[in-house]
Amino acid sequence: xxKAIQIVGSSSGFAxxxxxxxxxxxxxxxxxxxxxxxxxxxxxxxxxxxxxxxSCFRDFRMSSxxxxxxxxxxxxxxxTGNIRKINFCQFCGGPxxxxxxxxxxxxxxxCTHCGKITYENPKMVVGCLIEHDKKILMCRRKIHPSYGLxxxxxxxxxxxxxxxxxxxxxxxxxxxxxxxxxxxxxxLDIPLIGQTYMIFLAKLKNPHFSPGPESSECQLFxxxxxxxxxxxxxxxxxxxxxxxxxIKVGRPKxxxxxxxxxxxxxxxxxxxxxxxxxxxx
Numbered sequence: 001x002x003k004a005i006q007i008v009g010s011s012s013g014f015a016x017x018x019x020x021x022x023x024x025x026x027x028x029x030x031x032x033x034x035x036x037x038x039x040x041x042x043x044x045x046x047x048x049x050x051x052x053x054x055s056c057f058r059d060f061r062m063s064s065x066x067x068x069x070x071x072x073x074x075x076x077x078x079x080t081g082n083i084r085k086i087n088f089c090q091f092c093g094g095p096x097x098x099x100x101x102x103x104x105x106x107x108x109x110x111c112t113h114c115g116k117i118t119y120e121n122p123k124m125v126v127g128c129l130i131e132h133d134k135k136i137l138m139c140r141r142k143i144h145p146s147y148g149l150x151x152x153x154x155x156x157x158x159x160x161x162x163x164x165x166x167x168x169x170x171x172x173x174x175x176x177x178x179x180x181x182x183x184x185x186x187x188l189d190i191p192l193i194g195q196t197y198m199i200f201l202a203k204l205k206n207p208h209f210s211p212g213p214e215s216s217e218c219q220l221f222x223x224x225x226x227x228x229x230x231x232x233x234x235x236x237x238x239x240x241x242x243x244x245x246x247i248k249v250g251r252p253k254x255x256x257x258x259x260x261x262x263x264x265x266x267x268x269x270x271x272x273x274x275x276x277x278x279x280x281x
Contacts, residue, residue: 086120
């Protein structure tokens, strides 16, 4: 797992876009939930991209999981709303200019010395929701951000491993637990910080676990005892709520959704979000 920075962006330069309900033969169902927070019922998309999208879903919201942003690169960056301004070239160290390259639609960082373009892509975060004897294994973080708060074992996917392999590795690193992945439970996109979470359902191969270097404590929680008042990230809050709702109706499903932070709120406020375009299979 990497230590992280969190970037708060504004919605300037974006236009709202409403999706419509999927066709009846869709493999997914769209679930609408009453939001806890009052926000606009539209997803923000760049205005320049609206012409390329077709309406297929009806927008909806669900209020209120694991949000970490990477600072693994040594490249100097500066937040400019939803765009990170990269001041220096990651190839030669020369100063960058910021403009739209020929044949593209977005502003990029272009080196004034070597001419190379620095592209930024979302980070993949992978982790496990581990059930054992009807309890969930959780770790208390011993690193920032969210020091001292509880999370599912999860972290950044590494080059050369699959998402499932990364989730298994992160579980070992954070909880010294050997697990067997059962299925993919949730994919949660967080566009504001450029992250996608993939949370897998998993089982313990044996009942042994202990805190890893990034954890101060590991514990199995009954569903009614999960420490919702001291969770580390919105992504964890979403994942656990979805899991509990699934258990109540009989079985876990696969969930997809977009976690959008409420404008003007702190990154540390894990409840200030909406879960948009929630689909489940």
